[in-house]
Amino acid sequence: xxxxxxxxxxxxxxxxxxxxxxxxxxxxxxxxxxxxxxxxxxxxxxxxxxxxxxxxxxxxxxxxxxxxxxxxxxxxxxxxxxxxxxxxxxxxxxxxxxxxxxxxxxxxxxxxxxxxxxxxxxxxxxxxxxxxxxxxxxxxxxxxxxxxxxxxxxxxxxxxxxxxxxxxxxxxxxxxxxxxxxxxxxxxxxxxxxxxxxxxxxxxxxxxxxxxxxxxxxxxxxxxxxxxxxxxxxxxxxxxxxxxxxxxxxxxxxxxxxxxxxxxxxxxxxxxxxxxxxxxxxxxxxxxxxxxxxxxxxxxxxxxxxxxxxxxxxxxxxxxxxxxxxxxxxxxxxxxxxxxxxxxxxxxxxxxxxxxxxxxxxxxxxxxxxxxxxx
Amino acid sequence: xxxxxxxxxxxxxxxxxxxxxxxxxxxxxxxxxxxxxxxxxxxxxxxxxxxxxxxxxxxxxxxxxxxxxxxxxxxxxxxxxxxxxxxxxxxxxxxxxxxxxxxxxxxxxxxxxxxxxxxxxxxxxxxxxxxxxxxxxxxxxxxxxxxxxxxxxxxxxxxxxxxxxxxxxxxxxxxxxxxxxxxxxxxxxxxxxxxxxxxxxxxxxxxxxxxxxxxxxxxxxxxxxxxxxxxxxxxxxxxxxxxxxxxxxxxxxxxxxxxxxxxxxxxxxxxxxxxx
Numbered sequence: 001x002x003x004x005x006x007x008x009x010x011x012x013x014x015x016x017x018x019x020x021x022x023x024x025x026x027x028x029x030x031x032x033x034x035x036x037x038x039x040x041x042x043x044x045x046x047x048x049x050x051x052x053x054x055x056x057x058x059x060x061x062x063x064x065x066x067x068x069x070x071x072x073x074x075x076x077x078x079x080x081x082x083x084x085x086x087x088x089x090x091x092x093x094x095x096x097x098x099x100x101x102x103x104x105x106x107x108x109x110x111x112x113x114x115x116x117x118x119x120x121x122x123x124x125x126x127x128x129x130x131x132x133x134x135x136x137x138x139x140x141x142x143x144x145x146x147x148x149x150x151x152x153x154x155x156x157x158x159x160x161x162x163x164x165x166x167x168x169x170x171x172x173x174x175x176x177x178x179x180x181x182x183x184x185x186x187x188x189x190x191x192x193x194x195x196x197x198x199x200x201x202x203x204x205x206x207x208x209x210x211x212x213x214x215x216x217x218x219x220x221x222x223x224x225x226x227x228x229x230x231x232x233x234x235x236x237x238x239x240x241x242x243x244x245x246x247x248x249x250x251x252x253x254x255x256x257x258x259x260x261x262x263x264x265x266x267x268x269x270x271x272x273x274x275x276x277x278x279x280x281x282x283x284x285x286x287x288x289x290x291x292x293x294x295x296x297x298x299x300x301x302x303x304x305x306x307x308x309x310x311x312x313x314x315x316x317x318x319x320x321x322x323x324x325x326x327x328x329x330x331x332x333x334x335x336x337x338x339x340x341x342x343x344x345x346x347x348x349x350x351x352x353x354x355x356x357x358x359x360x361x362x363x364x365x366x367x368x369x370x371x372x373x374x375x
Numbered sequence: 376x377x378x379x380x381x382x383x384x385x386x387x388x389x390x391x392x393x394x395x396x397x398x399x400x401x402x403x404x405x406x407x408x409x410x411x412x413x414x415x416x417x418x419x420x421x422x423x424x425x426x427x428x429x430x431x432x433x434x435x436x437x438x439x440x441x442x443x444x445x446x447x448x449x450x451x452x453x454x455x456x457x458x459x460x461x462x463x464x465x466x467x468x469x470x471x472x473x474x475x476x477x478x479x480x481x482x483x484x485x486x487x488x489x490x491x492x493x494x495x496x497x498x499x500x501x502x503x504x505x506x507x508x509x510x511x512x513x514x515x516x517x518x519x520x521x522x523x524x525x526x527x528x529x530x531x532x533x534x535x536x537x538x539x540x541x542x543x544x545x546x547x548x549x550x551x552x553x554x555x556x557x558x559x560x561x562x563x564x565x566x567x568x569x570x571x572x573x574x575x576x577x578x579x580x581x582x583x584x585x586x587x588x589x590x591x592x593x594x595x596x597x598x599x600x601x602x603x604x605x606x607x608x609x610x611x612x613x614x615x616x617x618x619x620x621x622x623x624x625x626x627x628x629x630x631x632x633x634x635x636x637x638x639x640x641x642x643x644x645x646x647x648x649x650x651x
Contacts, residue, residue, distance in 0.1 A: 055544055082550035094541035098563040108549040111559075155549070 001066055001162050001195045003029040003052065008061035009073070010047055010219075021047040023219035025061070030211075032193045034186065038206040038242070039216035045199045048216070049165050052197060053088050054081040065162060087161035091168040093152040095140040101127075102136040105154045112159060126154045129188075146177045153185075157192060164189070164196040170205065182208060203243050207231070215239045237364045240292045246327055249298070249337045251291045252366055255281055264291060266356070267333025269312050273358055280363045292362035295327065298339035299355040300346070311353040316346050330354060401626075408619035428620035439594035440621050443602030446591075448628060450512050450598060451580035454519035459573040461520070462527035463565075467557050469528070470535040471543055481532065488525040492585055503590050514590035515598065519583060523576040530575070534568035535561065567639040574632060581629060599625045 010022035021044045029035045037045040050056040051071065052063060060073035070079040081088075087108075095104050103110075105123045127133045130150045140148055149169065156164060169185070170178045186209050189196050200206050206213050207227040215222040215230065215238070223235040234240035240248045255264045255273070262273040262281050273281065281289065312332050320327040328346060330337045332354060339354070346352065411425040432440040469477055499518055508514040538561060546556045562569065584600045591597040597605075603621045606614055 050544075053544075053548060055547060081548045086548060088545070088548045090541045090545060092539060092541050094539065094545035096542070096545075096560055096564070098566075107546075111550040111555065155545075 002031050003163060003195055003197070004064040005048070005052070006062045006064070008048070008051060008063065009059045010051060010056060011059040021219050022051065025219070025221055027214060027221065027224065029195060029197060032195055033211045034189050034196045034198060034209060036198045036200060036206040036210035036213045037216055038200060038203060038213050041201055043216045044219035045216045046167055049167055049197060049199050052163065053086050053165050054079060054084050084163070085161050086163045086165055087156035087159070088165040088167065089152045089156050089169045091171055093148045095148055095151055097140055100136065101132065101138050101140070101143070101151050104140065104151055105158050108155065108159045122158060126158045130154045145173050146181065149173060149181060153188070161194060164194045166196065166198045168200055171200070171202070185209065204245065207243070215242060234292070234362060237290055237292065237367070240362055240364070244294060246295050246338045246340065248362070249293045249295065251293070251335055252288060253291050254288050256287065264289070266312060267335045269333070271312070271356065271358065277358065277361070277363060284365055286366065288366050290364040290366050292364060293337070293356055294360070295338045295340040297357040297360045298337060299357065300328070300339060300341055300352050311355055314352055314354045316348055316350045316352060319346060319348055404619045404622050407615055408623050410616060428616035429624070432617050432621050432624070438606065438617070440602065442594040443597055443599045444625065446512070446596055447581055447598040447625070450515045450519065451577045453512070454516050454523070454580040455573045455577035457516070458520045458523045458527050458576045459569060462524060462531050462572060463557070463562065463569060465528045466531035466535045467561060469532050484525045484528055492522070496585065496589060499586070500589055509590055510592045510596045512596055515587060515596065518586050519580045523579050527572045527576055530572050531565070531568060534565055538564055570636050570639045574636060577632065578629060
């Protein structure tokens with residue numbers, strides 16, 4: 001099923017004034033796609049999900065399931081969640097505490113008035129799929145977090161919804177379980193082939209699960225793309241910083257053109273930009289840019305031998321060994337950078353030579369009020 | 376003596392005092408109800424136990440005690456059921472629906488409780504007379520429901536407000552109507568709160584005296600508290616034995632209810648105590 005959001009806006013009125021939670025969001029989510037809404041908390045991603053579910057009415061704009069308009073601010077169309085046939089998994093799982101696991105899973109079927117024999121069979125199938133067949137008689141209070149999660153998912157998929165909505169479903173689980181459930185969720189979504197919208201604030205979760213991701217900030221969509229596109233071609237500094245860990249380095253640098261060759265100034269030192277970046281730099285309105293360099297694209301002498309010959313003098317401020325790799329906090333004159341290397345031979349206070357892989361650098365316009373993306 | 380023992384001793388002493396303090400009147404009641412001689416109060420005669428008073432109040436038709444008890448139970452049960460039902464509906468809409476002026480409504484409900492009972496009684500008497508309801512169950516149920524509603528609504532609002540909103544959302548997604556959400560999800564989950572609210576309403580109606588005194592005239596609608604108060608002996612003397620026996624008997628229904636719902640009530644009351 002194709003899910004279309006067109007010019008969607010949601011305004012909340014409170015005593016303290018109106019809050020624009022969703023601001024002119026337009027999206028097309030493809031059939032059978034696992035689509036992730038990614039953004040910091042309070043950015044409006046859950047509101048978008050509630051709008052799709054039919055738990056909130058849009059102020060303006062339209063939502064279509066295939067060709068059917070399910071909600072429209074202008075035409076006063078609004079279908080209930082039941083009429084839309086959506087299923088949702090909540091962060092708190094929202095299991096019915098007074099019902100057994102079996103009755104929890106069977107609840108949507110019973111409300112939908114399905115025959116008693118059908119219910120038993122369907123619940124059995126779904127429970128087997130999620131490996132909770134032995135828990136059917138337990139109450140939610142007796143289950144662990146991971147088991148509750150499975151029950152919530154079982155309840156959601158039991159009546160074959162058209163759209164599957166997940167609101168931070170894994171954030172209440174511990175780290176190991178989250179990893180396991182992530183893989184399982186992805187497999188399940190593939191197997192069922194249900195168009196899925198998944199909300200999370202965790203960029204790793206988003207990257208590993210999604211077919212495509214929309215990055216949301218302050219109710220607006222900053223960029224839509226595959227995980228690969230978002231990582232390698234971020235549209236703006238916000239997306240660049242939000243995706244990737246450790247976060248990308250953003251340096252506000254002056255640049256100048258001399259005989260068709262561009263130079264940037266990092267710290268007190270001048271670096272030649274590769275020719276293929278000239279076009280991008282020429283397009284900027286001022287002679288200042290935000291230079292985005294991912295930590296893995298910073299090479300260090302003695303550790304890496306792939307230096308391009310343009311070296312910067314720097315000092316190691318702090319070392320964070322993570323085992324497989326080491327995160328280094330560097331200082332080049334008065335600029336601070338984060339780098340990632342595979343070795344662990346450097347110590348705090350070492351003086352080193354740094355090589356920035358400028359071919360892979362991202363160039364952004366400096367926002368009017370200065371770079372605010374680093375949070 | 377170490378601190379721990381001291382603490383335990385003090386706890387025992389205090390709770391012992393409280394129990395004696397609260398239960399002494401009941402013991403007094405029980406003793407007199409079992410005493411054969413009305414002069415027992417003067418302390419001159421010896422105590423001789425008898426079930427005579429109990430037999431008297433139950434078997435003497437002219438005392439109408441059984442009628443009073445039946446009236447009390449019916450009026451209290453209906454009042455509790457109706458007021459709790461209305462309160463639950465009100466609490467659901469006040470906590471779950473987007474009502475304009477929610478806070479104002481709650482405030483007004485609270486204001487209603489500030490009228491003293493006596494200030495309304497003249498008007499209510501005229502109303503009941505006009506309706507022709509004097510000496511019927513309706514004359515009591517109607518004001519009782521109105522009287523306990525504010526408190527019931529407040530208790531249930533604070534109870535419902537604690538239930539996670541995601542439960543409602545999940546039920547909506549699962550295809551429930553608003554009515555089904557209340558009936559199949561919220562009401563069962565909030566059962567302790569609903570039961571303790573119902574019990575409080577029941578106790579209020581069961582104990583109420585003033586309305587019952589004024590709006591009832593004889594055994595067809597008169598409730599236990601008024602009935603007992605108006606017990607009279609043959610020659611105008613006060614029949615203490617019968618009064619105490621009737622009081623003891625009328626405790627029994629409340630005792631049974633309290634014991635039956637004990638677990639729920641404690642949970643409900645303490646939960647209410649934590650918030651609101």
